[in-house]
Amino acid sequence: MTRERDMAGSAAIVGAGMAGLSCATRLAEAGWRVALFDKGRGPGGRMASKVVTAQGLCFAFDYGAQYLTARDPAFVAQVRDWERQGVAARWPAAGEDGWVGMPGMNTLVAHIAEPLGVAWSTHIRAIRRDHDGWWLSHDERTEGPFDILVLAIPADQVPALAAEHDPALVELTEAHPSEPCWTVLLGFETRLSAPDILSAADPIDWAARNSAKPGREGGEAWTIHATPDWSRRHVESDRTSVTASLLRALEEQVGTLPVPVHATAHRWRYARSGKAGIGAYHRPDIALAACGDWLIAPRVESAWLSGRQAADTLIG
Structure with missing residues (x-):
């Protein structure tokens, strides 16, 4: 096409x-014409959120980034502009500069994506470059040509995707790999006698009452x-075993727990990014750029700044 x-x-x-x-x-x-492709079924990614129903109770979970x-x-x-638009709110429990999406973390992704016409459920399998520009192939067809690829x-x-075109970029990524993360989501019939955020204690890196965040509705999540x-x-x-292990670890911190009415685990293979500390990557000779939190530090803010920096470099 x-x-x-x-x-x-x-x-x-x-x-x-x-x-x-x-x-x-x-x-x-x-003024650029932009085409966005993502293999996910919808907005969220590592800022994923979902609402589940179990035994007649509703639970709202953020199971990727917990706040920004x-x-x-x-x-x-x-972020203040997002607050004015009603899609972000401060969460003091996460610190003076802590914010969450409203009513879920994925709301921010959906809000930004809405006017951009993202092609969801589109897994780019291969890329190639010729004298006309970049071509991208997915399961249905080949898209292009494009002047620039990000x-x-x-x-x-x-x-x-990049090995054939830019070994230096591949070397950079291999020096800054992501860390995996197991996430467990628990829903209870009654409120736990515990602070909204618990101190990290191996194997738990983070445990929080998701239902305590602004704009969340539903039960004890x-x-x-x-x-x-x-x-x-x-x-x-x-x-099953991961859920049981982290449930026991939570119980060691807060005491005996009621049996959860909802309990499941999600595996993030690429959860916590590396920290290259360079902002964004650009190869003007082949019109290729890369951006992401891994190029700065593992934070939502870093991802936003990296994308903005990559765009400014391309525009300049």
Whole structure:
């Protein structure tokens, strides 16, 4: 499928998480024609949220990023704008600069993605470049040509696409791999006698009452993230055993627990990003760029800043 390119230029972005969306928004504002592709079924990615019903009770969970911080002036301004639009709110329990999406963390991703026309459920399997530009192949067809290609995916997923075109980028990703994370979601009939956020104690890296966040409705919902080391050692374990292990660990912190009416586990193979500390990556000679939190630090803010920096580099 051939796309006619306009005067401002065309860009294909693989990955519609916070980095890819930030990059796309900036490019679109500058008059670029942008096409976004993401293999996920819908907005969320590592800012995933969901609502489940069990035994007649409703539970709302954030099971990716639990909150975000805003420190860079540009990102502070962006988050305050989201607050004015009703899709973000402060969460004091996470610190003075802590914020959450409303009513879920994935709301922010959906809000940014809505005007951009993301092609969801579209897994880019291969890329190639010729004199016309970049071409992207997925299960249904080949898209292109595009003037510029931006890879806004976890570092660990970059080599499968970029190895043939940019060994230096692949080497950079391999030096900054992601850490896995097992996440357990628990729903209880009654409120637990515990603080909203518990101190980290191996194997628990984070445990919090999700239902205590602003804008959340439903029953007593808890999200538990395991530590990177424990997750790495149990990355191939089954969900039942992982759930049981982290439930026991929670009980060791708060005392005897009632039997949860909802209990499940989710494995993130690429949860916590590396920390390259370079902002964004750009190869102008082959019109290739990369952005993501792994290029700065493992934070939502870093993903947004990296995408914005990549776009500014391309525009400049």
